[in-house]
Amino acid sequence: MESMRRTVAELVADQWGDHRPGLWFEDLVLSHHEVAAGTAARAALLGDLLPPGAEPHVGVLLDNTPEYPLWIGAAALAGAAVAGINPTRRGPELARDILHTECRVLVTERAHLPLLDGLDLPWGSPRGSGAERGGIRLLVTGTEGYEDLLASYTGATPDPGRATPGHRLLLYFTSGSTGAPKAAICSQGRLAAAGLSLVRHFGVRPDDVHYVCMPMFHGNAVIADWAPALAAGAGVALRRRFSASGFLDDVRKYGATYFTYVGRAVQYVLATEPRPDDRDHALRLGFGTEAGAVDAAAFEERFGVRLVEGYGSSEGGAAIQWTPGTPAGAIGRAAPGDDLAVVDPATREECPRAVFDGDGRLLNGDEAMGELVNRGASPFEGYWKNPEADAARRRWGSPGSREAGNGGGWYWTGDLFFRDADGFLYFAGRTDDRLRVDSENLAAAMIENILARYEGADAVAVYAVPDPVAGDQVMATVAGTFAPVAFGAFLAAQPDLGTKMAPRFVRVVERMPVTATNKIHRARLRREGFRCPDPVWWRPPGEPAYRRLSAADAAGLVAEYRERGREELLGR
Structure with a gap:
């Protein structure tokens, strides 16, 4: 029943009176009680800032600093919602995200102020102080004016009574690689239920420390990392931005026991130089998506940490969880x-x-x-x-x-x-990752899992490029080192590589292009195809080995597409 569901506001209020360390960031340590007090002060401030009748939306344009979870908790207590604003967006796109979510308060930091310069946004008058009706109130964390404003609300206590499970809490953008990103809605009840479910599934304890290194404007960090820590009364350690080289040092510094990941984060950590003390830490579990079976096994072998690959659509419509006995390659x-x-x-x-x-x-x-x-x-x-x-x-x-x-x-x-x-x-x-080669449907993820075994590959992406006649051809981008003869021999030795799965084109990069959430930027790779700035190797029809794609080769291919009326499919 709805009345029996918990709210995030209640979980925030549960922290009151708990004086154990609860939040770490760089050299700052806050107790759970201090977190609750700071959250309550921001909730009271937010209640005064939001104009009557306006959508109770506060935009948060921050890195992973303590202000981020404090403002999510504040929104929960105030019955408001946080719109996670992506700091990698620029110009009109950034303005569009703020306007689309109807933010009446925007919280940012000095480092991101240049992103707002010149944007066509209805700032309150004057900017940074009182907001007129219809304007956006700008709050810049870490400034004297911000601290003075918060000081007026010191002493506020968390009151969860204004919130219901159905209250909107998160507006987080998803699927922004093509077209305008969509702001998915997450209510207090759904976020609290997700956190409590993960607590049960992974046995999260109050003495655990969750390391939040994925960006908090994305659902993964909030739903799969911060929410279960909040629900269990566990601690949270924040990393401003993900760093592969700083990962293990942070884990040791904060005594982290759990983390989440998306996209290429695991591969980047594996690419760091191995050390004799790689297993000297308290970390016991990583939960995320897209690590792949090969890299998950390598991570456990090197660091002694089990990675659990789960599946959950960002919008919450479907979820699959790993259970003991799940075969290799399956999600669950x-x-x-x-x-x-x-x-x-x-x-x-x-x-x-x-x-x-x-x-x-x-x-x-x-x-x-x-x-x-x-x-x-x-x-x-x-x-x-x-x-x-x-x-x-x-x-x-x-x-x-x-x-x-x-x-x-x-x-x-x-x-x-x-x-x-x-x-x-x-x-x-x-x-859109389905490939149709010679009338056969292939899955990009299956081919990627095979190519990930190649010794020189730090990361692999597989995608379709159009065939000059019909359907698709397979193209792969490999981050790492590439030896064409060895790669051809590797392909020939893979028993589960179907006859139509071998890449026609292989693009070699130093580092995989990724989105702001460390997911491979597949739309960009597909759009650039074999006409890209990086070296491309290819195996022409009827030839046994890979060779470098020359300018003459590329021109000949384009002429073939043009002759068959398919040139417009290049760069799709």
Whole structure:
């Protein structure tokens, strides 16, 4: 029942009176009680700043400093919502994010003030002080004016009575690699429930320390790292920005026991120079996505830390958790009671189960691969003022029916999966990561898992480039070292590499291009294709070995696309 659900405001108030160390940042240490007191002061300030009748939204444009969790907690107590503003956005895009989420207060720091210069935003008058109706009040943390303002609210105590589980708490942007990012909604009840669920799943204890090194404007750091620490009464150690070279030093300094990761973070840590004391720490668990089986095994071998790969759509519509007995390469099974299915979007029918040969090669990818769909009620709470995006997620259900699930339709994740005979689910990439080579459907994630075994690869990305005639060709970007002869021999030795999986093109980079959340920037890689600034090796049709793609080769390829009327597909 709704009345039995907890709120984040209640979890914040639970910290009051707990004088154990609760938050670490650089050389600063705050007790849980001090965190609760600081949160209450900011909540009282926020209550005075938000104009009556306005959407109670506060934008937070900060690195991972103590102010970030304090303002999330403050919003919870005040019945308001935090819009996480991405500091890697620039100009009109940054202004658009602030305006779209209707922020009436914007909290930032001196380092990010230049990002706001020249933006067409309705600042309150004067900027940085009282906000007129319709204006945005700017608060700059660490300044004398900010500290003086907060001092007026010293002595406030946390009162969770204004919040309900249904109160909007987070507006976090997702899927911004192409088009305008969408602001997913997360309520207090959903965030508290997620935190409590992870506490139970991983046995989080009050004496644990959660290391938050992923950016807090992204759902991963808040939902999977900060929220379970808050729910368990555990401590939180913040890193301003992720640093692979500083990772282990931080873990030791703060006594961290748990961390989360996304994208290439694990690969970057593995790329640091090994040391004899790599296992000298208290860290016991990492939870995240996209590490891959090879790197997860290497991380545990080197650091003695188990990585648990989970799956959860950022919007909360579907989740899969690893359990003991999950086979290599699989994410896990659907939780009991969840109605997750792998569905063919064209027929809306469930796909057949995956069939593997003795070497683990998927034999029926054409029919087994489909989009992961939640056909039951889901916790997806929609996007802020984006009905088109809502409709794309909550699409029709079974043929001829629009009744099932949440909001009149099923929840479509936008992710490709296949499911084996025992019900284990395997991630195959985003729907736009599907490759169709010689009329066969391939999954980018499966090829990446194989190429990750190549000794010279620090990170690998696989994606489609158009074939000059029809369908796609496989292209890979490898961060690390590349020897064409050795790479060809490596491919020939992989028993689970299908005949159509070998990359036609291999782009070699020093460092993988990533988004602000350390996910590979696949849209950029696809757009640049083989016409990119980095060295590209290719294996032309009928040739046995890789050779360097020359300017003449590239020109000849473009001419072939043009001749067949497919040149416009390059750079898509």
